[in-house]
Amino acid sequence: MNTKKNSLFRQSAWKIISRTLTTLITVCGAATLMATLFTAWPATGIAANLSSLGWEGANVPGLATTTPHPNFHVGLVAGHWGYDTGAVCPDSLGGYREVDINYTIADLTRQHLQAYGVTVDILKESDERLEGYEANALVSIHADTCEYLEGHTSGFKIAETQSNHRPEQAARLLKCLENRYAAATGLIIDRNRITRDMTEYHAFGEINPITPAVIIETGYMNKDQWLLIDDPYKAAKGIADGIMCYLERQQISPEQ
Numbered sequence: 007m008n009t010k011k012n013s014l015f016r017q018s019a020w021k022i023i024s025r026t027l028t029t030l031i032t033v034c035g036a037a038t039l040m041a042t043l044f045t046a047w048p049a050t051g052i053a054a055n056l057s058s059l060g061w062e063g064a065n066v067p068g069l070a071t072t073t074p075h076p077n078f079h080v081g082l083v084a085g086h087w088g089y090d091t092g093a094v095c096p097d098s099l100g101g102y103r104e105v106d107i108n109y110t111i112a113d114l115t116r117q118h119l120q121a122y123g124v125t126v127d128i129l130k131e132s133d134e135r136l137e138g139y140e141a142n143a144l145v146s147i148h149a150d151t152c153e154y155l156e157g158h159t160s161g162f163k164i165a166e167t168q169s170n171h172r173p174e175q176a177a178r179l180l181k182c183l184e185n186r187y188a189a190a191t192g193l194i195i196d197r198n199r200i201t202r203d204m205t206e207y208h209a210f211g212e213i214n215p216i217t218p219a220v221i222i223e224t225g226y227m228n229k230d231q232w233l234l235i236d237d238p239y240k241a242a243k244g245i246a247d248g249i250m251c252y253l254e255r256q257q258i259s260p261e262q
């Protein structure tokens with residue numbers, strides 16, 4: 007996430023008020039809209055483009071061969087794609103661009119989900135389809151700064167929609183992702199650095215409020231390069247596992 011892009015990444019106060027009023031007016035139609043969540047949706051047909059990080063043509067290991075779920079529909083925002091570069095590492099740390107990391111992980115996640123039979127949209131950061139977007143879940147994929155911060159600058163962060171009409175669903179999506187991403191990557195959850203750029207993420211105010219949505223910072227672009235650059239499969243598997251945990255209503259952990 008690039009915190010300097012506040013105009014895009016934060017919802018304006020007016021937009022939040024406007025959204026709330028619109029929400030109240032349309033709440034009576036929510037039941038009808040929910041019914042549409044379980045119908046099939048067309049795929050976007052966006053071709054894989056992993057050349058920037060050298061993952062083009064890569065075969066994703068461990069794709070699912072279980073019963074497909076043709077009625078599930080998920081949106082993945084490839085953070086900053088089509089808008090800007092996001093964070094950029096200095097040449098001394100590889101010169102990596104956040105947008106390339108995000109797109110790579112989003113596309114690998116898409117392949118995992120499609121192996122389960124899930125219909126997936128890969129969305130740009132300012133994709134016009136985000137306005138009123140309806141799906142079983144929306145996950146926006148970002149990576150954290152390449153700057154060294156005080157303290158422990160490793161780990162991942164997730165924030166959920168605050169004004170969702172189904173807050174219990176958004177909370178469950180977040181819990182599933184936290185659990186499965188930690189299991190797949192070994193990264194710790196960093197709850198102490200959740201920013202307003204995450205909790206007030208612009209897409210949260212654009213999508214249909216019945217769509218559960220989260221934004222994930224998949225790791226830090228300096229200390230977590232071993233994952234984000236060298237092994238993005240693990241990150242993608244963690245996100246896909248988290249989404250399937252939510253869609254299939256899997257048990258999150260033995261304690262929950």
Ligand SMILES: [Zn+2]
Nearest residue numbers: 007008092148
């Ligand atoms: Zn970002």
